[in-house]
Amino acid sequence: MVNVAIAGGTGGIGRAIAEAIKDDPRHQTIILSRKTLGNESVGLPIVEVDYQSVDALVAVLEKHQIHTVISTLALHIHGVGQAQLNLIEAANKSATTKRFVASSWAVRALEKYLNLLPHGYQHTAAYAALDKTGLEWTAFNLGWLLEYYGMPHVKTYVPQTTFVVDMASKRASIPGDGKQKMTFTYSRDVAKFVVAALDLPRWEKDTIVIGDKMTWEEFVKLAEEARGEKFTVVYDSVDKLKSGEITELPGQVAAYSYFPKEWVQSLFSVFGYWVTEGVFDLPEEKALNKKFPHIKVTTVKEMLDQSWKQK
Incomplete structure (x- = not known):
C-alpha cells in the first residue's frame, strides 16, 4: 500500500x-x-x-x-x-x-x-x-487517446480534440501516406494500468500501455463501417506538415473560438509530422499489457462501433 x-x-x-x-x-x-x-x-x-x-x-x-x-x-x-x-x-x-x-x-x-x-x-x-x-x-x-473518436457518445473527462479523423463530419486529413502505425488507448484503460503500476517493484522512465494499433488508413475503414458511409479523405504531405499547415477539419475550426488558429494548426501539424516519423508507433514488446494481461483494453473497432453505429 x-x-x-x-x-x-x-x-x-x-x-x-x-x-x-x-x-x-x-x-x-x-x-x-x-x-x-x-x-x-x-x-x-x-x-x-x-x-x-x-x-x-x-x-x-x-x-x-x-x-x-x-x-x-x-x-x-x-x-x-x-x-x-x-x-x-x-x-x-x-x-x-x-x-x-x-x-x-x-x-x-x-x-x-x-x-x-x-x-x-x-x-x-x-x-x-x-x-x-x-x-x-x-x-x-499511450499514443493517442482513443475516446477522441467516440465523443460525445463515450464516457470521458477529456475535452474534445479533433485530429486526423472527424467522426461527426465524416472527414479525414491523413498525415503522409497513411501507412505508419498509430497507437490508440482509452483513458479509462490507461487509468487501470496506472493503478497496477503502483505495485511494480521498479519503474522504467517510459511506461508503455497499448489499447490498439493500426494505420490511419485502417482506422478510416473502421470509421466508415461504423458510420455506414464513405468518408471524404485527403492526405497532407510531409512538406506541408513541416511548414506548419494541415487540411482543416470542421472539428478543428470549432476550436478556434478557444485557441488561436495559428496555434491549432501548428500543434496538429507537428503531431501529424510525428505520425510520419513513427513516433506514435509504440513497441508492443515493452508494453505493460504483458505484465498485466488481465486488464482488458478497448479496441478501435469497439470504440467506434459502440459510439457511432446507428447514429
Missing part, C-alpha cells in the same frame, strides 16, 4: 485515474488542486495547494505521507510547466515521497520532436529536472 497524490485529478485523464484508484482499498489517495470547491463528486479528498510555493507543497506531501505523485497537469497551457517543476522539487525534498509520474499522457518523444511543439519546452524541462533528483520516475506512453 502507498499513499498517492494526483495533481490535476479533478478533470481530464487525472479524473479517470482518480476514479480507478478510489476503489482500491490498498492505496490512500488525495487530489492536489488549486481550488477545493465544486469538486466533491470526485470521491477523494481534495487538498488545495499553492503550486508557486515549493515549501507549501513539501508540507502537503509530508503531512499526507505521500509516497507517489502522479502529475496530470495540462502542460499544453503556457506557465503550467513551472507548477510541475515546483512539484518535482517539492517531491524531491519531501521526506516521504519516492516516486513521480510526469505529465505526458501521449508519448515521451525525443527532444528533437518535443522542441517542435509550442509547449514542448515544458516537457523537456520536467524530464531534465527529474533526472537530477533522487526520485524514481516514469512517463506514461
Whole structure:
C-alpha cells in the first residue's frame, strides 16, 4: 500500500485515474488542486495547494505521507510547466515521497520532436529536472487517446480534440501516406494500468500501455463501417506538415473560438509530422499489457462501433 497524490485529478485523464484508484482499498489517495470547491463528486479528498510555493507543497506531501505523485497537469497551457517543476522539487525534498509520474499522457518523444511543439519546452524541462533528483520516475506512453473518436457518445473527462479523423463530419486529413502505425488507448484503460503500476517493484522512465494499433488508413475503414458511409479523405504531405499547415477539419475550426488558429494548426501539424516519423508507433514488446494481461483494453473497432453505429 502507498499513499498517492494526483495533481490535476479533478478533470481530464487525472479524473479517470482518480476514479480507478478510489476503489482500491490498498492505496490512500488525495487530489492536489488549486481550488477545493465544486469538486466533491470526485470521491477523494481534495487538498488545495499553492503550486508557486515549493515549501507549501513539501508540507502537503509530508503531512499526507505521500509516497507517489502522479502529475496530470495540462502542460499544453503556457506557465503550467513551472507548477510541475515546483512539484518535482517539492517531491524531491519531501521526506516521504519516492516516486513521480510526469505529465505526458501521449508519448515521451525525443527532444528533437518535443522542441517542435509550442509547449514542448515544458516537457523537456520536467524530464531534465527529474533526472537530477533522487526520485524514481516514469512517463506514461499511450499514443493517442482513443475516446477522441467516440465523443460525445463515450464516457470521458477529456475535452474534445479533433485530429486526423472527424467522426461527426465524416472527414479525414491523413498525415503522409497513411501507412505508419498509430497507437490508440482509452483513458479509462490507461487509468487501470496506472493503478497496477503502483505495485511494480521498479519503474522504467517510459511506461508503455497499448489499447490498439493500426494505420490511419485502417482506422478510416473502421470509421466508415461504423458510420455506414464513405468518408471524404485527403492526405497532407510531409512538406506541408513541416511548414506548419494541415487540411482543416470542421472539428478543428470549432476550436478556434478557444485557441488561436495559428496555434491549432501548428500543434496538429507537428503531431501529424510525428505520425510520419513513427513516433506514435509504440513497441508492443515493452508494453505493460504483458505484465498485466488481465486488464482488458478497448479496441478501435469497439470504440467506434459502440459510439457511432446507428447514429
